[in-house]
Amino acid sequence: MKIEKLPAVFEPARPILQRIEQAGYEAYFVGGCVRDTILGDPIHDIDIATSAYPAEIKQIFNRTVDTGIEHGTVMILDHGVGYETTTFRTESGYQDFRRPDSVTFVRSLAEDLKRRDFTINALALKENGEVIDLFDGLGDLKRHLIKAVGKPAERFHEDALRMMRAVRFASKLNFKIDEPTKQGIKDNAPLLEKIAVERIRVEFEKLLLGQNPVAGLTDLIETDLYRYCPKLADQKTALDQLLDLKPWQLKTEAEAWAVLMMVMQLDHAQRNAFLKAWKTSNDLIGAVQKIVLAANAILNDQLTPAILFATGEKLLISANRVAALFGQSQEELDLRDRYQALPIKNAKELAVNGGQLIKLAHVKPGPKMGRILHQLQQQVLDRKLPNDQNALLAAAAQLAKEDGNENIKS
Template identity: 90%
Template sequence: MKIEKLPAVFEPARPILQRIEQAGYEAYFVGGCVRDTILGDPIHDIDIATSAYPAEIKQIFNRTVDTGIEHGTVMILDHGVGYETTTFRTESGYQDFRRPDSVTFVRSLAEDLRRRDFTINALALKENGEVIDLFDGLGDLKRHLIKAVGEPAERFHEDALRMMRAVRFASKLDFQIDEKTRQGIQENAPLLEKIAIERIRVEFEKLLLGQNPTAGLKDLLVTDLYRYCPRLADQKMALEQLLDLKQWHLKTEAEAWAVLMQVMRFDHPQRNAFLKAWKTSNDLISDVQKIVPAVQAILNDQLTPKLLFDTGDRLLLSANRVAAMFGHSLEELDLRDRYQALPIKSTKELAVNGGQLIKLAHVKPGPKMGQILHQLQQQVLDRSLPNDQNALLAAAAQLAKEED
């Protein structure tokens, strides 16, 4: 197969491959960028593999950086842009089911491609557009099939995360997993416990944000992989509920986790503990904790001014997308209008602050002052008080008297 016109992202890197070839070595674009080119999907990164050893790459190019020299990776600097090239290699050892104990540089493209995870990722592309397919990856792309290169168990023992990558690709590409590969995942699923939670989380999030998440979720359940993901072992029923959901058009990781929290029916502390077990960021946890109550309010037609205020414009749209999956959402324009109609949209817009309460309303500093500010904010949102400094100071003074 030959691709007559390569996507523009390859053009700046073609001279790099040409120079390597002119020096007497082989060089190819490899992996996901080749797969996505054939599928017509967006290309995010390009990877270059070569028969030239790192020292030989350095002889060909004047400006290089050793970014992963022990694994054969050298970055070539060209006109202010860096291109990472990796020498063909074989790997062995994998005692931790994550990284090879030893790496051997080789001259053979076939040996390099043989160690890759799936046939659809074991494709190489010459700079002239010719595709090298040694494991029928093109056939599996046509068949919409995710199939391990060679023996599945061997590939999963080399890197157990590949099992999560398989179910993620089922979602991302809307492909099926080859039966032998699926069986290999089921037999080796416990190896996932050897993998860092952060790496598992990235694949799980991509699964939930894929083209067909239910396909990936089905495979996650059928292969028992879910049992070896943080806090999912006892959540099979909740995960099965996800299979019935429609309108999987989520845009952010926070939305994906919010969907999961909704079917699990966790309260605030449970959500916090669950997301921390997955080692998500504090910012993401904060977003999810705002989205979930808004989802529940939208579903129950109980979206109050306070909830609109607490959730914020950006996350309200996220909550609405999640709510749509559970059968009820608001018109986006109506939701925006309701938010824009709020008297204030942040605490900074309140016409008084703590310093003014102390100086002008004679409120003593401390926890009570915080409570008074909160009460004033709530009354402004409910429109029982105007957002006017004099009115708020008078109300604050009265509240302070009542507290005393």
């Protein structure tokens, strides 16, 4: 097969391959960029593999950086944009089921490609558009099939994360996993415990955001991989409920996690603990909490000004997408209008601040002042008070007096 016109993203890199070939070596685009070119999907990264050893690459090009020299990876900077090239290699010994104990550089493209995970990723592309297919990856692309290169067990023992990549590709590409590969995943699923949570999380998030998440989730369940993901072992019922949700039109990781939190029916503290077990960032946890609160409010027709304010416009739209999966949503334009109609959009827009309460309303610093500011904010949002400094200072003085009386009574 020959691709007559390569996507524009390849053009700046073609001179690199040409120079390597002129020096007497082989060089190819490899992996996902080749697969995505053939499928017509967006290309995110370009990977280059070559028969030239790192020292030979450095002789060919003037400006290089050793970005992963122990694995044969050198970045070439001669053409303005940095491109990493990796020497053909074989690997052996995978004591941690993740990284090879030893790497051997080779001259053979076939030796390099046969260590790759799936046939659809074991394709090589010459700079002139000729596709090299040694493992019927083109056939599997046509069949929409995810198939391990060689024996599945060997590939998964080399890197157990490949099992998660298989179910992720089932979702991302809307492909099926071939039966021997699927059985290999089921047989080796416990090896996933050897993999860092952060790496598993990336694949799981991509699965949830693929074009057919139900396909990936089905494979995740049927292969028992879910049992070896953080806090999912006892959540099969919730995962099964995800299979009934449609249409999936989620766009962010926070939305994906929010959907999972909702089917699991976790409370605020449980959601925090769950997401921390997956080692998500504090920012993502905060976003998920806001999305869940707003999505539940949309589903129960309880979307108050306070929730609109606390969620923010961007996450409000996310919450609406999540609510749509559960059967109820609002017109996005109406939601945006409701948010824009709020008297204030954030705490800084309140016409008074803590310093002014201390100086002008004689409120002492401390928890009381925080309670008063929150009450003022709420009354402005509910339009019980105008967002006017004088009105708010008078209300603050009254609230301080009432708060003092309550303390005396108690």
